[in-house]
Amino acid sequence: MEELLKRILMNVPDVILVFDENMGIEFVNTAFGRLMKKRTRDFFGAPLADVDAAFHESLTPLFQRIQKNPQDPIMRTFREKREATSGGYQARDPLAPALAEGNADDSPRVLTLRGDIFTYQFFDAGPGDGDLKIGLALSKVTDEKELLERLTQTGSVSGLDTLAAGVAHEMNNPLFSITGHAEAILDETGIDKIQAYAEKIRGSSRRIAKIVADLSGYARGKGNEEKKKIDLVETLDSAVKIALIHFDENELTVERNYAVLSPVEAVPEELQRIFTNLFENALQAMDGKGTLSITASETGDGVQIRVQDTGSGISRKYLSRIFNPFFTTKGQGKGTGLGLNVVRKLVKKYGGDIEVESEPGKGAIFSVTLPCNSE
């Protein structure tokens, strides 16, 4: 039986180590040997610090915690997680930006060893005679984690969730207004009220139409819009004009710094849309007060347009998601969360790129690069 257990232990794909209280290695299984490219017996009795200094360093604080308190929650990290995922669905606003989900305490979620990323679980491996022996099981997540990171960045995973919830929310509210006002009309005889309700229905229908239009601009272009060589300065200026419509110009300074001569080849409406959205966004971020700086320059094979605002900036945890559809931090009715998403779609369509830099309290800079000849 002992032989069987040992074989199982040696052959499970997860890495298993047992340490003594001084972080000396007492046992490792084959998975660890394979990872370190050595035979398992070479590790028996060796101090972890000699085997892998970086790993030793990352484990040290966790060890100290366990030594201080053998009941420390990191001894049960895994089990708690299982429980949490099996039955504990947590009610939360589906569109609220999700906070980074970490362990309840400040322990790291994963450990890194030889470039791979592992979730981990400490366990009590003591024989019960008072000697502290600490077991550690590592489960490799590198591939899943990379995949997840890539998907989150391109906006596919969380983007899709947000998209579905966003569509539901954005559509169902005006739909409710439409059905509700229609029902009110059915019960109403006063012509004034009926007209007022009909007006509401028209307003809500337009709102839905706008969302649909935003979404289809998000899908493929219609194909009948012709690309033209466009003067960038003219486009930027008219985009500023459009963006300023909703704001008080007395409270705003617009700095223009254009050093662009080359025309850009694009569908005029689309190019204008890119900048109108960016400018409106910047102005909203500043609450309509502050300085909007627009810098346009040549980059050799294309142009770069930097849009800088003096607004409240974007919190780091939102930065990777601001281009996702329906992701918005604006209040209800102020933004559908499609503006920046459309911008990115269009910029990519022309073979360009968009980047954002921001620090909370220091405004944000959006840099758009566009090639001048997009064949």
Next chain:
Amino acid sequence: MGIIDKVSGVHGKIMIIEDEEEVREILKLHLESAGYEVIEAEDGEKAIEKMKEGSNLLRVGLIITDIRMPKINGVEAIEYLREHAPSKPIMVVTGYPDTDLAISLMQKGVKEYLVKPVEKEKLLEKVKAVLAEEQNFDYV
């Protein structure tokens, strides 16, 4: 609603927590057409404030809330309300057809989970049913 209820004020008011004016308006239209008195709040924070005003804590007989709102959102507001006014029944009217969310909210004590666009008849039927239930007073 009978005259007795009106006088006794037990089921006097329905509080609507909803950030979108249009939606608030519809809920109000529907509810008022059935004779209910309505107070409105744009978000959870305002709802909690209003709840503390005057006799509202006593007179509000039902709370209808959305989930997604600025400041204190619906889920947080529900948790707060369940804690501070545990006897008030809560109904959720939201744009999300989400079974997990619905179940989880029901477990938190939410009586109904209706998805917009909910029809007037259904809304009033549910409101009536919830109000007809004996209020489960928790004497904390």
